[in-house]
Amino acid sequence: MKILLVTYWFVPHIGGVNTYLNVLKQGLEKLGHQVDILAHHPDMNKIYRLSDQPTIEKNPILFPVHDIMMDYFDQELPELEPWARFREIERYVFEMASALIGLDQYDLIHTHDVISTRAISRVKPVQAAHVATIHGLLNEEFFLTKEIADTGSSSWQYSFIEEHMGASSADITIFSSEWLRREYTNRFFVSSNHLAVIPYGLDTASIVAQANGNPRENRMNGKMVIICPARLVSYKGQSYLIEALGKLLHERDDFICQFAGDGPAMEELVPMADQFRLTKHVQFLGNQQDMIHLYKQADIFVLPTLIENHSLAVMEAQIVGLPVITTRVGGNAELIIPDHTGLLVEPRNPEELYEAIVKLMNDPSLRVRLAEMGKQWARKYWHPQIMIDRTAEAYETARQMNKSRYGKNKKRREIH
Numbered sequence: 001m002k003i004l005l006v007t008y009w010f011v012p013h014i015g016g017v018n019t020y021l022n023v024l025k026q027g028l029e030k031l032g033h034q035v036d037i038l039a040h041h042p043d044m045n046k047i048y049r050l051s052d053q054p055t056i057e058k059n060p061i062l063f064p065v066h067d068i069m070m071d072y073f074d075q076e077l078p079e080l081e082p083w084a085r086f087r088e089i090e091r092y093v094f095e096m097a098s099a100l101i102g103l104d105q106y107d108l109i110h111t112h113d114v115i116s117t118r119a120i121s122r123v124k125p126v127q128a129a130h131v132a133t134i135h136g137l138l139n140e141e142f143f144l145t146k147e148i149a150d151t152g153s154s155s156w157q158y159s160f161i162e163e164h165m166g167a168s169s170a171d172i173t174i175f176s177s178e179w180l181r182r183e184y185t186n187r188f189f190v191s192s193n194h195l196a197v198i199p200y201g202l203d204t205a206s207i208v209a210q211a212n213g214n215p216r217e218n219r220m221n222g223k224m225v226i227i228c229p230a231r232l233v234s235y236k237g238q239s240y241l242i243e244a245l246g247k248l249l250h251e252r253d254d255f256i257c258q259f260a261g262d263g264p265a266m267e268e269l270v271p272m273a274d275q276f277r278l279t280k281h282v283q284f285l286g287n288q289q290d291m292i293h294l295y296k297q298a299d300i301f302v303l304p305t306l307i308e309n310h311s312l313a314v315m316e317a318q319i320v321g322l323p324v325i326t327t328r329v330g331g332n333a334e335l336i337i338p339d340h341t342g343l344l345v346e347p348r349n350p351e352e353l354y355e356a357i358v359k360l361m362n363d364p365s366l367r368v369r370l371a372e373m374g375k376q377w378a379r380k381y382w383h384p385q386i387m388i389d390r391t392a393e394a395y396e397t398a399r400q401m402n403k404s405r406y407g408k409n410k411k412r413r414e415i416h
Contacts, residue, residue, distance in 0.1 A: 008116040020133075103124055110395075111130070117167070168191065180331060199381070214292060226299070228301075239265070247351070248358065249276065266284065303324075327347040
């Protein structure tokens with residue numbers, strides 16, 4: 001079968017969707033399928049297919065589409081805010097560029113966000129089955145980043161429709177957590193028909209090999225290392241971790257916290273660390289290519305996020321064998337059995353986060369137990385073949401659904 005994986009976001013990049021696409025592509029190719037990836041180029045000015053590099057420049061499409069759509073908005077939807085207008089125009093450009101690159105050769109198209117899902121559903125060939133995986137809840141992120149101010153705005157209404165249509169436009173829509181499936185059915189009124197929950201998988205063998213090939217370095221200063229890997233954005237909650245570390249500093253100073261990631265919140269977090277006198281105890285490492293090496297040098301993993309679907313960082317830390325602390329949000333409760341494979345704390349609660357860190361720092365046997373149980377759990381349940389096999393089953397179901405519908409439509413056209 002010839003399969004096209006599609007995402008609106010740029011590829012390659014450092015992040016969960018990129019990792020997921022690579023694991024999925026490799027697994028499907030081992031099953032004998034031919035797999036291409038279609039995405040934005042990292043400069044976001046082009047849309048391209050990674051395998052053979054055919055590229056569509058966006059500007060020749062964007063300029064006329066922008067003028068036409070802005071005239072339409074001014075006449076028919078004058079209340080629509082610039083943020084929503086931009087997103088709608090971007091979707092039209094993406095679907096037109098995708099069609100120009102060519103979709104007719106594919107038996108199945110698998111999209112990976114609400115934007116590309118809605119776009120591809122409008123231009124894909126009728127004989128191609130369509131599966132979508134939704135990786136997160138953009139609407140909630142927009143509230144946390146203040147891109148959407150309130151539920152009465154036109155931007156909120158647009159985002160609501162975007163989420164609903166993006167999760168309703170494929171033959172089958174996959175979520176990686178039960179939490180995310182519930183959010184879409186309960187908040188965005190997505191029909192429960194043709195929905196599937198398939199947790200992520202990771203290349204566990206490769207991660208274990210990398211971990212085994214990265215021995216812990218001798219640590220002369222005796223300080224414990226806390227690792228926090230995430231984009232530096234407000235909804236990842238790093239500010240609450242810095243508050244917790246400030247409290248920890250009143251009790252002890254034998255720790256270093258490494259923030260691995262980059263983003264706009266850097267401007268807030270650096271002076272905040274200075275304010276809590278943590279300059280010697282906090283390191284901002286920027287984006288890192290070799291997270292497994294950092295995990296092997298760390299003692300505790302912390303992800304204080306305010307929203308999360310199915311954290312690949314938590315999964316990686318468990319596979320390596322790090323004791324995990326993360327927040328009781330989204331799908332995290334499906335990754336962590338409290339006091340068994342990790343610790344869960346309330347979001348936005350630096351006091352509880354501080355207590356969890358102190359608990360692990362003061363109890364070496366607990367760190368070892370959580371790390372070992374998390375490792376056993378992860379290496380069993382996050383094996384990539386589980387995800388690949390279940391995704392292949394979803395593909396076959398989608399193909400049968402599309403074949404039945406396509407056959408009926410074809411017969412109807414022949415009768416007329």
